[in-house]
Amino acid sequence: MHGPATVGWLLVALCAVTGASCVLRARDAGRGQRAEAQNEAVMGFGMAAMAAPVLWGGTPLLHTAAAWTFTTVFVLLLARELWLMAGGRHRAAPMPGHLHHLLVSAAMVYMALSMALGATPGTGAHHSGANGVPVVTGVLLLYFAGYVLWTGTRLMPVATGAGAVATAGTHGSRAAAGLPVVRQAGVAAGCRVAMGAGMFAMLLTV
Numbered sequence: 001m002h003g004p005a006t007v008g009w010l011l012v013a014l015c016a017v018t019g020a021s022c023v024l025r026a027r028d029a030g031r032g033q034r035a036e037a038q039n040e041a042v043m044g045f046g047m048a049a050m051a052a053p054v055l056w057g058g059t060p061l062l063h064t065a066a067a068w069t070f071t072t073v074f075v076l077l078l079a080r081e082l083w084l085m086a087g088g089r090h091r092a093a094p095m096p097g098h099l100h101h102l103l104v105s106a107a108m109v110y111m112a113l114s115m116a117l118g119a120t121p122g123t124g125a126h127h128s129g130a131n132g133v134p135v136v137t138g139v140l141l142l143y144f145a146g147y148v149l150w151t152g153t154r155l156m157p158v159a160t161g162a163g164a165v166a167t168a169g170t171h172g173s174r175a176a177a178g179l180p181v182v183r184q185a186g187v188a189a190g191c192r193v194a195m196g197a198g199m200f201a202m203l204l205t206v
Contacts, residue, residue: 007205008053011198015051018194019044025187033188036101039081040191043104046073047198050112067116074112078105100147100192107140107199111206141203148196155189 019041026037049055055066081102133141 005053005057007201008051008056011051011201012048014194015044015048015198018191018198019048021187021191025191035084037188039077039101040188040195042077043101043108044191044195046070046077046108047195047202050108051198051202056115064116067112070112071109071116074105074108078102078109081105103140103143104195104199107144107203110136110140111202114206137203137206141200144196144200144203148193148200151189151196152193155186155193 022037022041022044026034026041050070056063081098085098085102
């Protein structure tokens with residue numbers, strides 16, 4: 001990863017906290033949602049490890065080993081997502097959720113492989129130079145920027161609606177029973193927004 005070390009450590013903190021939140025969410029989730037939360041936890045911790053500046057500021061040997069290790073790990077995650085989409089396990093998550101996880105895994109593979117192929121610091125092998133931003137990087141940047149904005153704006157009406165139901169006092173027992181579900185959905189969406197923002201920032205530094 002390239003860029004200031006402060007940015008790298010901020011990404012580490014963001015992704016690690018997101019991964020920990022997904023672990024906590026997986027504890028109280030149903031079977032299908034638990035698998036989804038576990039996948040997101042692995043991605044969060046993987047992003048945190050990948051963003052650590054200490055791995056990219058050392059010797060070329062450390063840089064190369066870290067890059068190929070992350071490439072291997074994320075290829076396995078991508079293969080697992082493909083297996084799940086093919087029906088390897090029954091889950092309640094909708095198809096858009098599967099596709100997003102698949103794109104996140106593919107983006108992780110892309111970043112790790114880019115660093116592995118240009119593993120020697122300063123070679124710039126994974127940069128486009130005068131040609132501008134690589135097409136794949138640009139497409140991924142647009143996707144994650146759009147995803148963060150779209151998911152983030154959808155969080156606001158959900159919170160407002162839940163507050164309105166609680167304030168109105170109608171069907172109080174039913175609203176109280178639904179609050180844990182609302183909170184869990186909000187946490188899940190918040191984790192995805194945080195990871196999307198982290199992916200966007202990491203793509204800028206690769």
